[in-house]
Amino acid sequence: MNKASETTQPKQVVLGSITGVYGVKGWVKVFSHTNPMTNILNYKHWVLRQDGRQQTIEVDQGRRQGKGLVAHIAGCDDRDIARQYAGAEILIAESELPPLADDEIYWHQLEGLEVRTADEAGNELLLGKASHLMETGANDVLVIKACKGSLDRRERLVPWLLDQVILEVNPEAGFIRIDWDPEF
Structure with missing residues (x-):
């Protein structure tokens, strides 16, 4: 062909x-x-x-x-x-989805992004990759699954709270930066 x-x-x-x-x-x-x-x-x-x-x-x-x-x-x-x-x-x-404002993102665009946090010394840690978001009523929850190179093999559930827990979403660079204790 x-x-x-x-x-x-x-x-x-x-x-x-x-x-x-x-x-x-x-x-x-x-x-x-x-x-x-x-x-x-x-x-x-x-x-x-x-x-x-x-x-x-x-x-x-x-x-x-x-x-x-x-x-x-x-x-x-x-x-x-x-x-x-x-x-x-x-x-x-x-392409059939309606266009979004500059500060908006569709949930499916988060899937597969690396989720990163920092330890107490400021070293960047890879927690895993975004699997999906769940609606819980109170706030949405980001489900993070372990991946190659992640800190451990745990699945994490992190509240989707912009500017509190979710610090940066950068789909172009392939990551989400969060403020989250990796032991939690």
């Missing part, structure tokens, strides 16, 4: 997942990572990733249902057909 015929896939972002079926007319239950959760319904074309395969579907309806969301996939009017989508991740091209 020559380079002219190669196609590059746009970078994709996981917005949520399909967790099950709803009703008998082809609706699915949706778990959303967007904030607010209904923002996932603003995207009418979803790429579903499941078992190593991807397919693009069109969402023709969606709404809140109880504490969650439900959506209808165009052309899917049967519960048994809808069931095949259960467990699929919902992705979109990163």
